[in-house]
Amino acid sequence: MSDEPDYIKALKRTQERQKAPGAAKAAPAASSRTTTPAEREAIRWAQEVGGKDVRTAPSLSGAKVAILVQKIAPVGNPPATVEGLPSREALEERIRTAQGAGENVLGCFELTTGRPLTAELADGKVTFSAGKPREIMKAQSPERMIRMATKQAEVLAKTRKLDDRNQGGGGRGRR
Secondary structure, three states, X not given: OOOOOHHHHHHHHHHHHHHOHHHHHHHHHHHOOOOOHHHHHHHHHHHHHHOOOEEEXXXXXXXXXXXXXXXXXXXXXXXXXXXXXXXXXXXXHHHHHHHHOOEEEEEEEEOOOOEEEEEEEEOOXXXXXXXXXXXXXXXXXXXXXXXXXXXHHHHHHHHOOOXXXXXXXXXXOOO
16 A cells, blocks of 8 residues: 555546547547637527527537527426538438427528528428528638738837826836
């Protein structure tokens, strides 16, 4: 039996698990989960439609269309979930299954065009009508961001007021 405290033993076990080959493969997958501008816009749209408490399913990354569904609950208001789907055909099938599964379809969004879709279910057939395209923010290059920051700094330098309190050399006791 060693004289080490329990927290030191737990810390060593955690470090050994992190060094294991299985943990090394899992770590990059979590860090590579970056969202594209279209996915961020779909999440913004979902928050506008379904409220701020919207969950994002992992299937949204790499999807072409998204659906916002909410479980129908007898009590309370469960959070809505944004799910990604690979095609409009898969979206049609998901809308049909949501009707029978006790889910309310709040809306659909096409990530490729940046448009919300209105789905109508009539006689077992789903039809879509596209809405007005949303403005998707595009990522700026680092060079452009540096140029814009430099330009902003030049404007601020020209318009900055001189600080009267610091002009006299400022030592202690000076007025």
